[in-house]
Amino acid sequence: MPNGLFERLQDEIEARDRREGIGPVDVLALPKDLRGLIQRIMRRGQVSAAELVQELKSPEEAIEALLQSLVEKGYLARVPETTPLRYKVALGRRRTRQIPTGIWSALADKVEEEG
Amino acid sequence: MSKIVSIHSFRGGTGKSNITANMAVTIAHHGHRVGIIDTDIQSPGIHVLFGLDEEKMDRTLNDYLWGKYAIEETAYDVSDQVGETTVMDSRVYLIPCSLQPGEIAKVLREGYDVGLLNDGFRALIGKLNLDYLFIDTHPGLNEETLLSIAISDALVIILRPDQQDYQGTAVTLDVAKKLGVPEIHLLVNKVLASLDFGEVRARVEKTFDVPVLAVLPLNAEMVQLGSAGVFCLRYPNHPFTHAIEEIAQALVDRPAGEIEL
Numbered sequence: 198m199p200n201g202l203f204e205r206l207q208d209e210i211e212a213r214d215r216r217e218g219i220g221p222v223d224v225l226a227l228p229k230d231l232r233g234l235i236q237r238i239m240r241r242g243q244v245s246a247a248e249l250v251q252e253l254k255s256p257e258e259a260i261e262a263l264l265q266s267l268v269e270k271g272y273l274a275r276v277p278e279t280t281p282l283r284y285k286v287a288l289g290r291r292r293t294r295q296i297p298t299g300i301w302s303a304l305a306d307k308v309e310e311e312g
Numbered sequence: 313m314s315k316i317v318s319i320h321s322f323r324g325g326t327g328k329s330n331i332t333a334n335m336a337v338t339i340a341h342h343g344h345r346v347g348i349i350d351t352d353i354q355s356p357g358i359h360v361l362f363g364l365d366e367e368k369m370d371r372t373l374n375d376y377l378w379g380k381y382a383i384e385e386t387a388y389d390v391s392d393q394v395g396e397t398t399v400m401d402s403r404v405y406l407i408p409c410s411l412q413p414g415e416i417a418k419v420l421r422e423g424y425d426v427g428l429l430n431d432g433f434r435a436l437i438g439k440l441n442l443d444y445l446f447i448d449t450h451p452g453l454n455e456e457t458l459l460s461i462a463i464s465d466a467l468v469i470i471l472r473p474d475q476q477d478y479q480g481t482a483v484t485l486d487v488a489k490k491l492g493v494p495e496i497h498l499l500v501n502k503v504l505a506s507l508d509f510g511e512v513r514a515r516v517e518k519t520f521d522v523p524v525l526a527v528l529p530l531n532a533e534m535v536q537l538g539s540a541g542v543f544c545l546r547y548p549n550h551p552f553t554h555a556i557e558e559i560a561q562a563l564v565d566r567p568a569g570e571i572e573l
Contacts, residue, residue, distance in 0.1 A: 242434045
């Protein structure tokens with residue numbers, strides 16, 4: 198990992214509030230280094246600490262601490278029943294839209310009709 | 313390594329679904345296993361090109377998102393409809409979205425688990441042993457298009473020679489670069505035959521500093537076909553089909569790569 202990147206990542210993570218998952222829009226708003234890391238994991242689907250150690254050329258303790266911070270902040274989730282433990286980006290729920298209720302009533306009958 | 317290719321345009325009507333279908337079929341004809349997933353939940357349509365009857369589509373992406381089916385169970389093998397393949401084991405699978413108004417309304421009203429959609433892309437590749445997964449997206453920037461851009465190995469942005477498209481493409485490119493897409497291409501479609509295609513290509517490449525895969529003419533036969541089928545199958549010797557062949561080859565020639573942090 199390039200000089201200072203790990204520290205910057207830790208600082209960026211510490212500065213963020215805990216949240217219940219993130220969305221693609223939120224990823225765009227992240228600072229560059231954190232965005233790059235989340236992007237890397239999102240693009241891979243899942244990663245293990247060992248894989249990140251190899252790719253980022255960083256000590257295992259540092260990567261483990263980084264992943265733990267990201268889990269605590271709600272950006273990553275542990276993938277259950279994986280050995281070694283794997284992590285994935287905790288993508289949240291697609292936000293719904295506020296649209297006129299008249300539209301829902303117009304479609305409600307259709308939904309009931311379709312069961 | 314499998315390759316995820318997102319086909320996107322900032323504006324509607326650029327020919328995205330038609331080009332997606334034609335590219336996917338052409339790549340399959342070269343001996344690959346190809347999946348096409350329609351993530352345009354609000355206005356699905358690519359299934360029409362493959363002759364899928366909405367009344368008979370009893371399993372869709374929507375059903376996967378609601379937990380009714382595994383994603384591979386919502387994949388329709390449309391290989392028989394795309395003609396003979398040059399190499400055995402090449403297939404084309406289509407994962408459609410529902411066209412039922414109630415289903416569309418349900419997504420808009422209740423939302424869905426974006427993580428599930430992301431997991432679904434990878435599950436499709438694994439379960440169907442895909443070489444390529446094409447993601448047909450809704451125009452503009454929204455959760456689905458941002459997700460597909462974020463996880464894609466390649467992004468093809470389609471635009472017309474139109475000022476609205478130029479502005480929108482600039483926005484999309486900015487987002488794509490921020491999201492670290494490894495491979496980005498532009499494709500200029502519906503260009504009047506009276507224009508100098510070389511000039512159009514040069515201008516677009518200079519404006520956006522991104523390679524242009526192809527400049528495709530406004531195609532009367534395509535308009536006449538009206539999405540009633542996959543164009544390259546109906547017109548195998550048409551210049552449009554030859555251009556699609558070159559585009560497909562360009563995508564195949566570049567394997568999926570890794571991003572840098």
